[in-house]
Amino acid sequence: MLLSQEGYDKLKAELEHLKRVERQRVADNIREAKSHGDLRENAMYHEAKLNQKRLETRIADLERAIQTAQVVDHSEHPEDQAHLGSIVKLKDLEWGDELTVKLVGAFEADPANDLISITSPLGEALLGKSQNDEFEVNAPGGIQRYQVLSIGA
Secondary structure, three states, X not given: OEEOHHHHHHHHHHHHHHHHHHHHHHHHHHHHHHOOOOHHHOHHHHHHHHXXXXXXXXXXXXXXXXXXXXXXXXXXOOOOEOOOXXXXXXXXXXXXXXXXXXXXXXXXXXXXXXXXXXOOHHHHHHOOOEOOOEEEEEXXXXXXXXXXXXXXX
């Protein structure tokens, strides 16, 4: 799995937080719930155990991601071409809107916050593009056309 250094650092920080802070909080919640008596009909206990399962699943996912991560060195790519970690300003050629996105690995993607995976249709289309390049993206809503206005790090 490809990650930027920033994305890798965020995953490591989240993992440390979950292990050191959240595990203790969940354990405290389970202890509190147990003190309320009969566990068979104790909704608070069942909720706490479910939260514990979710937490441990997330921890396992993060550990697996960190073990398999390949951190991409930005210095290996030309500065004038879009690559993992690039911040790209685009113009939608149909509507004239401008948007700025950051190209990230799939595990760090968050389209609502303009973090676009390099494996998404837009991300794949952007890789290797330079300023003023025009390109098309075959998106779920149909073909979209963009122009690269600028590329930064």
